[in-house]
Amino acid sequence: MIPRTVPGMLALRAAQEPERIAIVVAGEGELTFAQWERRSHAAAHGLLDRGVRPGDRIGLLFEGRDWIDFAVAYCAVQLAGAVAVPVPARLAPAEVQRLLGHCGACAVVHGRGLRVPDGGERWTAAPADLEGRETRPVDARVGPDDLAQILYTSGTTGTPKGVGATHANLTFGCETRPNRRRFRHSRYLLHAFPIGTNAGQTMLINALDAHPAMLTPPRFTPARFARLIAAYAAGTVFVVPAMAIEFLNSGMHERYDMSSVVLLGSAASALPPSVSARLAAAFPNATVINYYTSTEAAPAQTIMVYDPARPGALGRPAFGGALRVTGPDGEVLPPREVGEVWMRSPAAPRSYYRDEGANAEAFRDGWVRMGDLGYLDADGHLHLVDREGDVVKSGAFKVSTIQVEAALYEHPQVAEAAVLGVPHPVLGTVLAAVVVPRSAGVSGVELRAFLMDRVAAHELPERVLIVDALPRNQSGKVIKTVLRRLLETATTGNPEGT
Incomplete structure (x- = not known):
């Protein structure tokens, strides 16, 4: 038994x-x-x-x-x-x-x-x-x-x-x-x-x-x-x-x-x-x-x-x-x-x-x-688009943060990446990316250029913030509320945020 x-x-x-x-x-x-x-x-x-x-x-x-x-x-x-x-x-x-x-x-x-x-x-x-x-x-x-x-x-x-x-x-x-x-x-x-x-x-x-x-x-x-x-x-x-x-x-x-x-x-x-x-x-x-x-x-x-x-x-x-x-x-x-x-x-x-x-x-x-x-898909395999609360409504588009993160991980110098929505005066919300590089010298300009061939224009992050580590909870999941505070307090003198 x-x-x-x-x-x-x-x-x-x-x-x-x-x-x-x-x-x-x-x-x-x-x-x-x-x-x-x-x-x-x-x-x-x-x-x-x-x-x-x-x-x-x-x-x-x-x-x-x-x-x-x-x-x-x-x-x-x-x-x-x-x-x-x-x-x-x-x-x-x-x-x-x-x-x-x-x-x-x-x-x-x-x-x-x-x-x-x-x-x-x-x-x-x-x-x-x-x-x-x-x-x-x-x-x-x-x-x-x-x-x-x-x-x-x-x-x-x-x-x-x-x-x-x-x-x-x-x-x-x-x-x-x-x-x-x-x-x-x-x-x-x-x-x-x-x-x-x-x-x-x-x-x-x-x-x-x-x-x-x-x-x-x-x-x-x-x-x-x-x-x-x-x-x-x-x-x-x-x-x-x-x-x-x-x-x-x-x-x-x-x-x-x-x-x-x-x-x-x-x-x-x-x-x-x-x-x-x-x-x-x-x-x-x-x-x-x-x-x-x-x-x-x-x-x-x-x-x-x-x-x-x-x-x-x-x-x-x-x-x-x-x-x-x-x-x-x-x-x-x-x-x-x-x-x-x-x-x-x-x-x-x-x-x-x-x-x-x-x-x-x-x-x-x-x-x-x-x-x-x-x-x-046609064979019944599940594909995730995003967490319901993480999907970004930017202008007329709904954007998957998971897909943009996956594109960032294809860059050889990206150690960790997280993408989220931030307020925008015209579009309501746009994307921002927070990235941990594998080595010094990686810039937001370089990463945005890398993404241009991999994501649509409305999926391109307006800002890329370079940080030393991503905030995570005990399960290893990124805490995006903390990322928003980091973006709010970071220098905003250019669209790349670097």
């Missing part, structure tokens, strides 16, 4: 392969499945002794070096019948406090050396404080339909929203047969996703369900990532586009052996086509795969093996999910017509926690609004 709760998955894996390594944090330690189960039950006793009851929300505040303690605390919370609320440790204390207040967390379990904002009646503890001496297994108090976690969105387009997922949602598609587990080609699955992100939570479920041990550095740097690939002969590697770009620009793939990687997956946002091509060249033995989903839609996703003939495609629905593109009145559009992208999960759907208004907008009859505009 397939377990339909997260603690059930842990119990199964610990029974099947107790001494198998589940998680490796480079330079910090390892965790076997037997240790994971034993420590989680001990910590669950500590939670119950402190009065935690089914349905209580427990904040989890951990950094990358504490993935092992986080995994223990996550399962302990659910064994106690409570709801895990991972909160990114990189957030400002006031934002951490806001998220914990929104979900009504009664306690916070935290990593080493982290300061937890004062929450009045809320108590705090480290996993070691909870484990104590009690070793008897806890009789798990959860079922498939119970709320398992609340995960907050990155908030790139507004205030972060708490997305609730049941145990049935999180365990959908998990494999119980050892010879059928995912990524059997690998002994190690390497990633550097932050705790508290949807990508990070996916990796935690992979640690429970997949064949390889989950390997992660305490913190991402290109050099550390490359050394881990070579040292562990990692067969599966996951990145977000920002990491991929930084890694490629560092040249570390030329200094270390990348031949062990046979699957390189990218998640969180779409890879620019030129970056996909560079990844394919940097990892010659790897299949490069783009995954498209959202915190709200998971486990629904599209999967696309990089295809030079379809460089911008994001694939078709996987694992029984569904995909559609709709017009203004909700009608399903034919191929190549641009509209709103919706996905339907084959699992129990997620929902926003304590936000019925937002639920009505984003979740309808099992379908989830992705917040993106796109179209399907």
